[in-house]
Amino acid sequence: MKNFITLFQKEMLESKRNGKWIWLPVVIMILGISQPITTYYMPQIIEKAGNLPEGAKIEFPVPTGAEVLAATLSQYGTIGTLLFVLATMGVISQERQNNVLTLIMARPVSAFQYIASKWSSQVIIALTSLFLSYVLTWYYTNLLFSPVRWIDVLISFLIYSLWIIFILTFTIWLGTFLRNSGGIAGVSLTLLAALSLLTGLATRYMKWSPATLRDQATSILIDQKNLDTFFLPVFSTIILSIILFALAVNTLKRFEHF
Amino acid sequence: MFVQVNQLQKVFKGHTAIKGITFNIKEGSCTALLGPNGAGKTTTLHMLSGLLSPTKGTITYSKERDYRSHIGFMPQHPTFFNWMTPIEFLQFAGKLSAVPKNLLKEQVNNTLSFVGLTEAKNRKIGGFSGGMKQRLGLAQAILHQPELLILDEPVSALDPTGRREVLTLMEKLKERMTILFSTHVLHDAEQVCDEVLMLKDGEIKWDGSLTSLKRTFSHTAIHIETVEPIKNAFDNLIKPHTIHFTTENNATILEITPSLHTNDLLTTLLSKGYTIQRFEVTEDSLEDVYMKVVEI
Numbered sequence: 001m002k003n004f005i006t007l008f009q010k011e012m013l014e015s016k017r018n019g020k021w022i023w024l025p026v027v028i029m030i031l032g033i034s035q036p037i038t039t040y041y042m043p044q045i046i047e048k049a050g051n052l053p054e055g056a057k058i059e060f061p062v063p064t065g066a067e068v069l070a071a072t073l074s075q076y077g078t079i080g081t082l083l084f085v086l087a088t089m090g091v092i093s094q095e096r097q098n099n100v101l102t103l104i105m106a107r108p109v110s111a112f113q114y115i116a117s118k119w120s121s122q123v124i125i126a127l128t129s130l131f132l133s134y135v136l137t138w139y140y141t142n143l144l145f146s147p148v149r150w151i152d153v154l155i156s157f158l159i160y161s162l163w164i165i166f167i168l169t170f171t172i173w174l175g176t177f178l179r180n181s182g183g184i185a186g187v188s189l190t191l192l193a194a195l196s197l198l199t200g201l202a203t204r205y206m207k208w209s210p211a212t213l214r215d216q217a218t219s220i221l222i223d224q225k226n227l228d229t230f231f232l233p234v235f236s237t238i239i240l241s242i243i244l245f246a247l248a249v250n251t252l253k254r255f256e257h258f
Numbered sequence: 259m260f261v262q263v264n265q266l267q268k269v270f271k272g273h274t275a276i277k278g279i280t281f282n283i284k285e286g287s288c289t290a291l292l293g294p295n296g297a298g299k300t301t302t303l304h305m306l307s308g309l310l311s312p313t314k315g316t317i318t319y320s321k322e323r324d325y326r327s328h329i330g331f332m333p334q335h336p337t338f339f340n341w342m343t344p345i346e347f348l349q350f351a352g353k354l355s356a357v358p359k360n361l362l363k364e365q366v367n368n369t370l371s372f373v374g375l376t377e378a379k380n381r382k383i384g385g386f387s388g389g390m391k392q393r394l395g396l397a398q399a400i401l402h403q404p405e406l407l408i409l410d411e412p413v414s415a416l417d418p419t420g421r422r423e424v425l426t427l428m429e430k431l432k433e434r435m436t437i438l439f440s441t442h443v444l445h446d447a448e449q450v451c452d453e454v455l456m457l458k459d460g461e462i463k464w465d466g467s468l469t470s471l472k473r474t475f476s477h478t479a480i481h482i483e484t485v486e487p488i489k490n491a492f493d494n495l496i497k498p499h500t501i502h503f504t505t506e507n508n509a510t511i512l513e514i515t516p517s518l519h520t521n522d523l524l525t526t527l528l529s530k531g532y533t534i535q536r537f538e539v540t541e542d543s544l545e546d547v548y549m550k551v552v553e554i
Contacts, residue, residue, distance in 0.1 A: 006353040010339075017341045099337045103398060106307050106331040107354040 007117035032133035065145040092175035266315035290447035291440040293457035299440040330404035336395030340384030355402035389420040409439035476542035483536035
């Protein structure tokens with residue numbers, strides 16, 4: 001436990017020094033609030049930018065606040081996933097590549113403590129960024145569109161967090177046996193995209209898929225429908241994350257050349 | 259600390275790097291692990307420090323608990339977190355090795371001054387020279403006052419001054435802890451260690467003290483040079499095949515039997531009226547001995 005805290009503090013300090021604590025929240029926040037703002041100003045933007053013929057009129061149905069927030073979640077699902085994977089890809093491979101892992105593992109540190117420190121620090125940074133961004137977006141949505149209940153926002157955030165935890169655990173696991181950061185990001189993004197695609201194509205067989213969590217979070221905001229299959233993906237995502245975490249610990253333990 | 263290594267074997271993907279070696283490390287000794295590149299020195303040291311697990315065989319430490327807290331390990335090319343300062347890194351390392359909190363600060367400062375990095379203690383490690391990194395590597399290995407210090411090529415990458423400094427530090431550390439270090443610079447091994455372990459192709463070629471190694475393998479030879487030709491000067495003193503003439507004024511006696519006294523050679527030469535220009539008794543250097551052992 002003591003060693004876990006030491007490693008965790010080092011991770012936090014490192015993220016502070018290399019600026020991850022600044023750029024990740026800022027980028028995710030910009031990504032979030034750009035959704036309500038561009039939606040609100042869309043008529044003006046098109047009017048100013050397009051070569052519309054004289055007298056043309058475009059009518060936009062004004063979306064509800066919940067629909068805007070749902071669109072924000074879909075932004076998090078694409079660009080957000082990319083950012084989180086990029087922020088996490090090198091956390092283990094870098095330390096292994098420059099051999100500093102030898103100095104750590106020559107001390108009484110267990111593979112579990114090491115992976116746990118990496119995992120928890122990355123999860124905390126990612127979820128803090130997501131939370132700040134989501135709350136800020138919610139504020140703008142209430143301001144510009146119809147209000148959304150805070151409890152819906154909170155529950156959709158919690159469900160969405162599980163998806164983030166899943167992609168982070170997945171990326172960390174890949175980092176225990178792939179050496180190249182770019183390779184980790186590539187493999188991770190490809191497989192996550194494949195999972196999302198498969199979930200969309202074979203809905204009937206993929207009810208357990210972590211990718212359905214994103215739809216669940218959306219439907220909590222919009223119509224509260226499809227909640228009968230709510231617990232299956234939550235449960236399976238938690239189980240899958242635990243398995244990936246255990247696999248990561250095991251791979252690091254057996255991995256010989258640090 | 260006493261370490262017992264029994265039938266240690268390591269296989270990497272079908273290639274046997276270590277072929278069942280057995281040796282002991284005595285408490286308080288300073289052992290040099292010698293051998294050509296690829297002999298398995300680093301693999302052996304990594305197994306001893308717990309970074310690699312042996313394929314077969316056992317390593318027994320006299321300490322029962324997690325022995326890693328009693329070992330200090332310095333890898334061949336120590337690397338650190340470049341964004342940290344030496345103080346931060348040593349505190350991080352000290353906490354991981356369970357150095358008591360109230361002693362940590364003092365111990366970090368003592369260690370830094372011991373390796374001569376006090377002035378650079380608040381600079382970023384990223385800007386350190388190779389020699390400074392090497393010294394910081396030594397600092398992190400001795401910080402928690404281990405009983406066994408394992409150093410992988412501690413001096414090979416250093417310039418003569420840096421090498422001198424590290425060897426002096428090792429000389430001092432020898433009094434406090436058991437040291438095992440690998441090197442291919444034989445001169446350095448000779449200066450600090452008293453036990454030698456020679457490895458070649460994953461097998462032990464020699465295990466014993468430095469003096470007995472020299473006694474067993476080193477040859478004494480006598481070189482004589484005179485103004486006059488000395489072809490037949492020692493006819494009744496030594497057997498003809500043990501003497502080798504480079505020129506007719508130059509002789510080297512290769513085999514020295516206990517019955518042969520160097521003084522007899524001198525008196526013979528003087529009584530026969532030779533003018534001696536050079537008379538030298540030489541002993542093989544550790545390098546010559548090393549070549550002989552490695553080529554067995």
